[in-house]
Amino acid sequence: MAVGVLALQGSFNEHIAALRRIGARGVEIRKAEQLQNVTSLIIPGGESTTMAKLAELNNLFPALREFVKMGKPVWGTCAGLIFLADRATGQKIGGQELIGGLDCTVHRNFFGSQIQSFEADLLVPEIVLKEGGPPSFRGVFIRAPAILEVGPEVEVLADVPYPSSKIIIQEQEDAGSPKKAIVAVKQGNILATAFHPELTADTRWHSYFLKMTTEVDEASSSIIIPYGGQRSYEQPKIDLPVYQ
């Protein structure tokens, strides 16, 4: 099944290229009705306020929220993470509309502006468990957000230390503990990364997301709906004709 890639703005071509490298087909999504043709969706990095305005102009928010609520796998990278968060701080004046669904508070430009962009080797045990490969993943952070706090259902998949000189909202009291920002999480059908795997040659995050998609496809196709539109376990038992 094709993977939808929200193609309003940002790094949608790079995600489509990464999917192609692992033999999957990415489909550019710009209209709500196109979401009916895909069973999963990647929301790329870009500029989240601009993406929000374009999504509003295309009246995409109701369909995107429905897509997430239906339990279809959705992966937000960077600006896409911001889109999926229930709460976002550090927004521009006037704020921005969010899809929501991910129980976390994200800081929109946690690590600063473009010139504070950086790369870091992240320990990614869940990715290694499912996809193998080296213990670390090269995270590319471009004017990156970070997650300040998560709800009980959210699994943290990666974090990154940040300089103690950085002042953040809700500064932690014990200055002694190494400060770490959460940069990758999973909550049911939602995956979110503050960095850009699509800008590296390492496709393990894309393979990991594709597995989430297959699991949902298999789950939905495991309920056999035979001809006549009834599910196998609902269908009245029909004796086979006995030919004498």
Ligand SMILES: NC(=O)CC[C@H](N)C(=O)O
């Ligand atoms: N690389 C990115 O997607 C940057 C996102 C940026 N922090 C924003 O809010 O738009």
